[in-house]
Each structure stands twice: as structure tokens, then as C-alpha cells.
Amino acid sequence: MKITPAEVTALSLSIKVALFSLVIMFPPGLLIGWLLAKRTFPGKSFLNTLVMCPLVLPPIVSGYLLLILLGKHGVIGGFIYETFGIEIVFSQLAVIIAVSIISFPLLVRGIVTGMESVPLELENAARTLGASPLKVFWTITFPLAHRGIIGGTILGFSKSLGEFGATIMVAGNIPGKTQTVALAIFSAVHLGEDASVYRLVFISTLVAFIALWLTERFTLR
Amino acid sequence: MADNPKIRLNFRKSLGNFTLRVNCTLETKVSAFLGVSGSGKSTLLNCVSGTLTPDEGEIAFGDEILYASAAGINLPPEKRRFGYVFQEGYLFPHLTVAQNIRYGQPNPRKSSDAIGVLEISELLQRYPKELSGGQRQRVAIARALAMEPRMLLMDEPLAALDSALKDRIIPYLHHVKEVFEIPILYITHTFSEAMALADEAFLIADGEIMANGEPHRLLTAPSAMPIAQMTGVENILFLPVTDSNKARGLTALEIGSQSLIIPYIDVEVGEVVPVAIRAEDIIIALEPDISVSARNILPGKIQYLDVRSERTWLSILVEWHHLAVKITHEARDQLQLKEGSEVYCVMKASAINILWD
Numbered sequence: 268m269k270i271t272p273a274e275v276t277a278l279s280l281s282i283k284v285a286l287f288s289l290v291i292m293f294p295p296g297l298l299i300g301w302l303l304a305k306r307t308f309p310g311k312s313f314l315n316t317l318v319m320c321p322l323v324l325p326p327i328v329s330g331y332l333l334l335i336l337l338g339k340h341g342v343i344g345g346f347i348y349e350t351f352g353i354e355i356v357f358s359q360l361a362v363i364i365a366v367s368i369i370s371f372p373l374l375v376r377g378i379v380t381g382m383e384s385v386p387l388e389l390e391n392a393a394r395t396l397g398a399s400p401l402k403v404f405w406t407i408t409f410p411l412a413h414r415g416i417i418g419g420t421i422l423g424f425s426k427s428l429g430e431f432g433a434t435i436m437v438a439g440n441i442p443g444k445t446q447t448v449a450l451a452i453f454s455a456v457h458l459g460e461d462a463s464v465y466r467l468v469f470i471s472t473l474v475a476f477i478a479l480w481l482t483e484r485f486t487l488r
Numbered sequence: 489m490a491d492n493p494k495i496r497l498n499f500r501k502s503l504g505n506f507t508l509r510v511n512c513t514l515e516t517k518v519s520a521f522l523g524v525s526g527s528g529k530s531t532l533l534n535c536v537s538g539t540l541t542p543d544e545g546e547i548a549f550g551d552e553i554l555y556a557s558a559a560g561i562n563l564p565p566e567k568r569r570f571g572y573v574f575q576e577g578y579l580f581p582h583l584t585v586a587q588n589i590r591y592g593q594p595n596p597r598k599s600s601d602a603i604g605v606l607e608i609s610e611l612l613q614r615y616p617k618e619l620s621g622g623q624r625q626r627v628a629i630a631r632a633l634a635m636e637p638r639m640l641l642m643d644e645p646l647a648a649l650d651s652a653l654k655d656r657i658i659p660y661l662h663h664v665k666e667v668f669e670i671p672i673l674y675i676t677h678t679f680s681e682a683m684a685l686a687d688e689a690f691l692i693a694d695g696e697i698m699a700n701g702e703p704h705r706l707l708t709a710p711s712a713m714p715i716a717q718m719t720g721v722e723n724i725l726f727l728p729v730t731d732s733n734k735a736r737g738l739t740a741l742e743i744g745s746q747s748l749i750i751p752y753i754d755v756e757v758g759e760v761v762p763v764a765i766r767a768e769d770i771i772i773a774l775e776p777d778i779s780v781s782a783r784n785i786l787p788g789k790i791q792y793l794d795v796r797s798e799r800t801w802l803s804i805l806v807e808w809h810h811l812a813v814k815i816t817h818e819a820r821d822q823l824q825l826k827e828g829s830e831v832y833c834v835m836k837a838s839a840i841n842i843l844w845d
Contacts, residue, residue, distance in 0.1 A: 388578050391539040394565040395572040396592035396635050406591075410582050 270466060276443055277451035278470065284359070284447060285427035288367040289420065292374060296419070300378030301404065305387075321433075322372040330436025333365060337437060361438035362445050369433050370426040377419015381412030417485040425478035429471060492517060492671055495639070499545025499555070501535055508532060508695040510545075518665060518672045520686035520703065522679070528695040529675045533643050536673065537572050538565035549638065571632030575644040577624045579616035585627050586612040592635030599634035605663050606630045622653040626660060633668055640664070640672045646681060655842075658684055680764050683724035723765045723811050729757050738783070738837065744807025749783040750840045761842060767814040769839035772802070773832040774823055784835040793827050795820070806833060 270278075302308070303315055321329045337344035337355045344355050355361050385408050393403045409416070431449040438445040440454060448467055455463040495514040500507065508528035521529045534540035535555075536547060544557040554563045579588050585608065589599055603609050606626040616624060625645055632640060645661075646654045658681070665672065665685065676682055682689045682703050689703040699706060727741035727748060734752055741748040741761065748763075755761060776785055788806035795801075800820040802813040811833060815825075825831065 386578070388574060388576070389580060391537075391565070392572065392574060392578040393580070393591065394539060395537050395568075395570060395641075396631070397566045397569065398591070399566055407580060411580075 271463065273442060274451065274463060274467060277446050277448050277467070280359070280362070280445075281428050281447040281449075284362050284366050285370075285424050287363050288370060288427045289374075289424055291363070292367050292371055292423070293420070296371065296374045296378055296423075297409075297416075300375050300382055300416075300419075301408070303375070304379045304382035305390075305408070318375050319372045321369050322376075326369055326430065326432025327436060329368060330365060330433030333361075333368065333433060333437045337361065337364065356437055357439045357441065357445060359438075359445060362434055362447065365433040365437045366427040366430045369430050370423040373426050374419045374423035377415050377417075377422060378412070379415070381415015381419070382408055384415065385411040414485055418482045421478050421482045421485070425475055428474060428478075493550035493638075494548075495519075495536075495550075495671065495673070496546065496548040497532070497536065499535060499542035499547060499557075501531055501540065501542040503531060506531075506695060508535075510697060512690060512697055512700065514671065514673065514688070516671075516687035518674055518686045518688075520674045520676060520682040520689045521692050522676055522682045522689055523692035524677055527692045529677075529692050530643055531695075532692070533572075533641050533673065533675050537570050537641055538563060538568050539572075569635065569638045571635060571637030571640045573625075573628050573632050573640065573642045573645045575647050577616075577628040577648075579619075579624060579627055579631070581616050583615075584612065585614050585616070585619070588616070588627060589631050589634045591631065594634035595636040598636045599630075601667060602630040602633035605633075605667050606660055621649050622657060625649065625657060629660070629664065633664065637670060639670055640668070642672065642674045644676055645674075647677070654681075661685055680724055684762060723767065723770075723809075724762055725765070725809055726760050726762050728760050729753075729755055732757060743786065743809060746786050746807065748786070748835075748840065749837045750842070751837055753842055764841045765811070765835060765839060767801075767812045769835065770811060770813045771834040772813060772815055772819070772823060772825070773834050776832050778834075780834060781836070782834045783837040784833075784840075786833045786835075788831055788833050790825060790827055790829045790831060793820075793825065800825075804831065804833060 299314070299318060303311065334356060335341050339345060339348050339354060339356070347353055347355060355364070389411070390403050390407055393407045394400070398406065429449050430447070431453065434445070434447060435450060435453075440446050440450045442451075442454070446454070448471055452464055452467045452471070455467065492515060497514070498511045500509050502508075506526075506528065508531045510532055521532060523529045531540065535542045538554065541562055542555060542557070545555070546553065546557070547555040549568075553559070553561050554568055555561060579585075580591065583591065589603065589612075603612070606629055608623065608626050608630055611619060611623055611627065616627070619627065625648070629645065646657055649657065662685070674681070674685055686703045688700060689706050690700040691698040691706065725743065727743055729739060730742045730747065731740040732752065732755065733739070734754075737752045739750050739753050739755075741750060741763065750763060753761065771782070773785065776787065778785070786806050788804040788811065790802055791805050791810065792803040793800065795817065799814050800817055802815065802825065804811045804813055813833065
């Protein structure tokens, strides 16, 4: 199996994007996961729905909405273009944004499940022992929720690796720039490059399988 | 205890359609709140610990105000420094016993005191899941003590344990009471624990304090009968040993001018031991000279008779001890029992349990 440089570029972009997205989304994921699992506040179900939306929306729809928001004439994209002169759409940044939005619900879901499994009584016990809410979070809630957090992280990461619909809408399919593995497979199928399709499909399947298997190992025990 | 800080509780807390209303001052070393589940006693403890916020009122520890709705004061639990021992222990499962005890950034001297008093030095490297129920509870008590608390809050610390284990933990609690010079607020649904540990007991039902006072007086008084009916009652007596005969397997205790025979225990003559007799294990007879195998036939006088539930409850004065006795309505009718009747309390030696030794 000989992998071409173009395929390597697509693969490394996918991995780079997935890692970036994870690093960016993990802190807000932790905060929102904690809010949803442990707090009651007005607008909680709205926040939950908003975060989970990309899970049920067709990715192509999420991508289109992002395109409208981030485009040169969009609310966010327009502002950024005016202020910094940066165009977001059809850039690697757009890939990262698209992938982050789509994988975020999986990350948050895992974190919420993990944190909900930590009994409030344990956290209260820690409070009575003199721990501030922040100390309780880092020494009790976070370590005891680790299975759910790892599970959500792995699922979110693998979702990021293979994201297609939103990416192609908002970042296009530019080889060497915004073409991730999923988009490379799409192009290869269209161009009839069967060998390339097989290689990329094999690698994608392998990665997905390993990720799921790791999730099972960490969460179901 | 000369300088026990007074703990002032005066607050209201509603949860759903249940309302807890408390207005009392705790002045003794160990105060017990006694009530059935749903009476509001855990809610009370959570309000004191700060894990639950009352709707209005005031909670003060000595001169320090912990909660005052009018002034907008509400000290968070981590600032109150009250050690809390939960019914389920709630040890941190991912930390060893030693790490659990260290969690509250304890005073090293206090932690070693706590480890010593509760005899858990062998367990320090284990994880909570490797401990038995009794060990877990001892570690939970040590963890609460190690942070050098100003007060100890105990929410049914023995309820999850079987009765044999309970009897083994109670001596530890006594030891804690002696060694650590702090007030203890103890919540329980069993008379025997309240009697065994508390200096003052509060009866709580439907979110209100019904009565309070010295446990021995309070818990055998007619006012305690309705609660006794719900919780199941054991009579607890503290009696001196007058004779102990290993060969015959019996020990005699002094109850006024009478003797109470119990299974043999290895204690010195003159030592006072606490014994428990369940209310349903006492048989009532009208004549003393009946032929029965039971070793104890003690004369007494019915002081109070309560017929409101499916059993008749008697409060019988034997010497100066009040005994709660539970019999059927049929038995009461047949023996024609009423207040003031002279009766005999018949008890098997084996029905009398030593609470600890």
C-alpha cells in the first residue's frame, strides 16, 4: 500500500484540524458540560438544545448556516473582515470551525454523562471538608467523571476527523488547503481513482474502529 | 464541658410541600435529633452544614452568625468548618483512606489522633471499595475529625450497618466524644443510639421539634410514645454489675433493690454497663410466682398506657426506671391493665443485650 503525498497532506490536515478543534473546544466543553450536569439556571434547556443542535441537523445545513454567519457579508465574518482583513470562509480556519461545531455535541454529551454520574453528596462532602467549589471540581468531579470525559473526547475527535458536510459548505474542497480525508475520498470517487479511494477508506475505517473501541474500553467498565 | 459554644438554630426551610421549622439552642456536648425518615432531620443537618440554604431565619455558632436571611449572611459550607459524617460514608472512591483523611488539609496532630481513636492505621493504603461497611464508617468519621472541625455533624452514621456492627462502632463514638472537645449534632431514628450517646435529645416529627430534654427522661416519657411506635423502641438502662459467674454463664446487674440477670459478660463487679431490652421482649404478668424459664421477674407499676395504634404501649415504672413495653390489645383486655396497675415484667436473660463492653 503506497500512499501518495496528496493523500498524506489530506490525512495530516484532518488530524491537525481534529487536534486543534479538540484543544479549542475542550475548555468550553468542560464548562458547558458542568453547567448542564450540575447547575440549574434559567435558559438551561435552551443552552442544551443549542449545543446539541448540530447532532440532529443535517451537517450540510449547519454548514450553510455557518457560511451565512462567517461569509464576508455575514454578521461574524463581515465584522472580522472589516476589523482584521481576514476572510474566514474557504480557509483552514473555516475547516476547524466547521469541524468544531459538528463534533461539540458529542464532546459535551460525554462530559455531561460523566459528571452526572458523580453523586452530589460526594461533592457536598468535599465542601464540608473545606474545599472551594473550584477545588471540588478539580479534585472530585473531574477525576470521577473521567470515563465520560475521555469517551466524549474520543468520540468528538473521531467525528472531527471524518466531518464532511459542514466542511465542504464553509471551507470548500481545495487540495492542499482545505481538503481533509473525507473530502479527498469524495474527489477520488468522482475522478475514478479507485486505489486512492480504497487506501483512504481503509485508513478512515481503521481510525474510527480504534476510536470506538477505545471509547468502549474507557467508558464501559 | 464548661465552654461549649451555644448553637442557635432558628429557621424555616420548605422542600415541596414539606416545611421544616426549627427554633432551639444546643448547649450540651452531644445533641441528638430523633425522628422517623421524612421528619426533616436530614434537612436540618444540611441547613446547619450549609449544603442547603434555609428560606429564612438565623443559624449561629457561638457569637458567629453562619446564616441570617435578614442580613443576607450565608457562609458557604467550606467556611463553616463543621465535620460531616454521612449515613453512606461518602468516601471519595478514587482516593486511598490516607488521601481521604488528608483531603480536608488537616491538622497533622488531629489526623493522627483521629486515626488512633478510630483504629484505622492498618487501612490507610486501601481504597474505599476494599473496606467493610464498619471500616468505611470509621474512616468517614476520622476524615471529618482530621480537618479539626468546630463541630461534628452526624447523619445516621450507623444506619447502614447491621446491629452487630453498630454495637462495635458505638464505643468509637464514645471515644470520639471524650477525646475531641467539640459539640456533636447527631441525627438518628433509633432510641438506643440517642440514649447511648446524647446529652440532650430533640424529638422531631413532621418538620417540628415536639419535645426535648435529657434522653433517659425524654425517651421514656409519654410524649415520646408516638415516635416510639414508629421507630421501634429499645429500653436502655445503665446498671452496675453486682455479680458475675462465668461457670453458670450469668451476670447479675443491680436495678434498684432488684437483680437483673443477663448472659455472662467479663466485667468487674461495680462497673456500670448499658443494656438494651426491646419493648416487645418484655412479658407482663399479674403474679410474681409463675413458673417460667425466664430469669427476671420484676415488680412495677403502669404509669401510662397508650392504645392508639394496633398495639398497646405501656410505660412501666420499675424501681426508678421507666420501661416501655409493647403488648397486644387482647393481652391488655384479658389482664385488665390500666394506669396504676401493679404488674410484673418478665424478661429472658437472653433478651437483654449489652450495648458494648
